[in-house]
Amino acid sequence: MAPALLVLVLVAAWPLLRTIWFGFTDARLGDLGGASWIGLRNYLDVRDGQWTGLLADPLWWHAVRNTLVFTVVSVALETVFGLVVALVLHRSFPGRAWVRAAVLIPWAIPTIVSAKIWGWILHDQFGLLNDLLQRAGWLAEPLAWTADPALAMGSVILVDVWKTTPFMALLILAALQMLPKDCYEAARVDGVPPVSAFLHITLPLIAPALIVAVTFRVLDALRIFDLVYVLTPNRPETLSMSVYARQQLVDFQSVGYGSAASTLLFLTVALLTVAWLGYGRHRVEAQHA
Amino acid sequence: MTAKGTLRGAGFLALVAIIVMVSVFPLYYAVVTSLESGAALFEVNYLPAALDWSNYRAVFREQPFGRNILNSVMVATGVVLAGLALSVTASFALARIPFRGRTLLLMTLLAVAMFPQVAVLSGLFELVRTLGLYNSLGSLGLSYMIFTLPFTTWVLTAFMRDLPGELEEAAIMDGARPLTIVVRVFLPLMGPALAATGLLAFIAAWNEFLFALTFTLTHDQRTVPVAIALISGASQYELPWGQVMAASVAVTVPLVLMVLVFQRRIVAGLTTGAIKG
Numbered sequence: 344m345a346p347a348l349l350v351l352v353l354v355a356a357w358p359l360l361r362t363i364w365f366g367f368t369d370a371r372l373g374d375l376g377g378a379s380w381i382g383l384r385n386y387l388d389v390r391d392g393q394w395t396g397l398l399a400d401p402l403w404w405h406a407v408r409n410t411l412v413f414t415v416v417s418v419a420l421e422t423v424f425g426l427v428v429a430l431v432l433h434r435s436f437p438g439r440a441w442v443r444a445a446v447l448i449p450w451a452i453p454t455i456v457s458a459k460i461w462g463w464i465l466h467d468q469f470g471l472l473n474d475l476l477q478r479a480g481w482l483a484e485p486l487a488w489t490a491d492p493a494l495a496m497g498s499v500i501l502v503d504v505w506k507t508t509p510f511m512a513l514l515i516l517a518a519l520q521m522l523p524k525d526c527y528e529a530a531r532v533d534g535v536p537p538v539s540a541f542l543h544i545t546l547p548l549i550a551p552a553l554i555v556a557v558t559f560r561v562l563d564a565l566r567i568f569d570l571v572y573v574l575t576p577n578r579p580e581t582l583s584m585s586v587y588a589r590q591q592l593v594d595f596q597s598v599g600y601g602s603a604a605s606t607l608l609f610l611t612v613a614l615l616t617v618a619w620l621g622y623g624r625h626r627v628e629a630q631h632a
Numbered sequence: 633m634t635a636k637g638t639l640r641g642a643g644f645l646a647l648v649a650i651i652v653m654v655s656v657f658p659l660y661y662a663v664v665t666s667l668e669s670g671a672a673l674f675e676v677n678y679l680p681a682a683l684d685w686s687n688y689r690a691v692f693r694e695q696p697f698g699r700n701i702l703n704s705v706m707v708a709t710g711v712v713l714a715g716l717a718l719s720v721t722a723s724f725a726l727a728r729i730p731f732r733g734r735t736l737l738l739m740t741l742l743a744v745a746m747f748p749q750v751a752v753l754s755g756l757f758e759l760v761r762t763l764g765l766y767n768s769l770g771s772l773g774l775s776y777m778i779f780t781l782p783f784t785t786w787v788l789t790a791f792m793r794d795l796p797g798e799l800e801e802a803a804i805m806d807g808a809r810p811l812t813i814v815v816r817v818f819l820p821l822m823g824p825a826l827a828a829t830g831l832l833a834f835i836a837a838w839n840e841f842l843f844a845l846t847f848t849l850t851h852d853q854r855t856v857p858v859a860i861a862l863i864s865g866a867s868q869y870e871l872p873w874g875q876v877m878a879a880s881v882a883v884t885v886p887l888v889l890m891v892l893v894f895q896r897r898i899v900a901g902l903t904t905g906a907i908k909g
Contacts, residue, residue: 346718347721351777351778353759354759354774358753359752360755361754365755372757375758375761431648434644445656447892449658451890451892452884452887452888453838453856454841455857456857459860459861460877460880463662466873474676505654505658513902513903517903572845588753592754598754605748612748
């Protein structure tokens with residue numbers, strides 16, 4: 344027990360505390376030792392009547408909004424598609440094992456690789472998607488899927504949904520396979536239509552597993568970095584909080600400012616998690632009361 | 633069968649076909665593209681039009697891609713072995729020894745695996761510099777513990793909790809000490825669990841991007857994801873797409889095969905970690 348905890352203190356707890364501390368300093372990447380305390384000035388400051396700092400930076404708020412939009416839309420779509428795929432795989436049909444194997448493929452492809460493959464499919468000049476849509480007659484002119492400000496976020500969401508729906512589907516499928524069969528027999532005997540059986544039996548029974556899967560996906564989506572960094576580099580329309588923080592830290596060498604951004608991201612995720620867990624406990628207690 | 637039943641059957645079949653198409657087609661298209669060069673690359677070919685290996689040759693000759701693969705293999709293997717070794721004893725304590733704050737500790741572990749890794753980036757950067765590990769694979773071995781260790785501990789704890797209690801009761805009766813129980817009684821039973829957990833941790837380490845991008849600088853220290861992300865052409869706007877696809881296929885096909893072969897175990901590992909916890 345002790346060695347594992349020690350390693351985690353060294354690589355997680357200590358760096359986290361140092362990052363929070365750096366957020367209150369003017370540290371530069373080349374000279375971390377020369378950092379001096381500047382209080383909250385990375386977060387908010389007034390200079391010659393001008394508000395400066397993270398909380399006054401429109402680009403930061405842009406990143407916050409992008410991250411939240413990405414998280415809500417992509418997790419919602421993944422849940423719906425995951426549910427559909429899981430219900431399909433739950434039925435027995437010839438070749439089911441092969442279909443399940445095929446579904447796993449997007450999950451097995453590294454994120455960077457899927458970002459590159461989709462970057463090629465979505466390419467504005469030579470991409471497959473434009474070709475396909477033009478052949479079908481749904482598109483007159485090729486679209487710049489990853490470069491057009493109006494489409495870039497949609498493309499990021501599309502690739503993320505493609506890549507992570509299998510995870511969702513597998514977790515839901517595992518929950519489906521643990522359901523008692525007699526409920527459904529009783530429902531069929533009583534003449535309950537399949538749709539209401541799904542809404543009133545299946546959904547409530549798999550709800551706990553669904554909530555766990557959604558929680559995992561939300562936490563993962565809130566820290567999105569690699570997909571955005573590779574698929575839509577340097578686009579303010581898709582800039583996420585993680586990308587913003589790393590850009591300040593590494594590209595602009597402003598470790599103090601970047602650490603402040605990292606700290607805010609950490610606080611956001613921590614608060615959301617605590618609120619979510621608290622809400623979950625509250626609901627469980629309310630049900631038992 | 634009634635007409636309505638046939639129609640429904642056809643609808644189901646179409647749904648299955650769409651799911652398979654969407655899952656498989658992008659990788660298939662990457663394979664097709666990776667085997668094209670010259671002008672053929674810039675036509676959209678739905679069927680393989682050429683069998684030209686020059687992109688693969690170029691990736692391994694013009695870039696240190698072989699070295700990048702070796703780096704990734706070394707880092708991921710090292711991280712998995714260290715992670716499993718450290719987490720076996722930890723998960724024994726968490727699964728079998730009741731103590732105050734056990735649930736809190738388990739939740740903290742999960743939180744460490746799920747929190748945004750950019751939050752430790754500057755602190756880790758300082759640590760890596762201080763230890764003299766910057767631009768070396770050691771920096772990745774160290775930083776990847778953040779997500780491997782909590783994950784392996786969590787899944788192994790779930791597996792161990794399911795093992796019957798009589799096992800260690802008998803061993804305790806025979807006077808065995810906790811470490812002996814772990815090594816002699818639990819380990820032999822945990823082969824499948826260790827394999828599944830190790831495989832998932834391997835994939836996570838193989839795919840990691842943020843730390844690898846930040847803590848390595850030179851081409852020959854890069855891991856596969858960073859190498860692929862940073863492949864560049866003659867100009868900023870001319871990405872050698874054939875080479876990018878060749879590199880992507882070269883590292884993905886072995887991974888996909890591995891996942892398909894160990895499908896059952898991986899699914900078991902994933903769901904144990906997420907649901908039973």
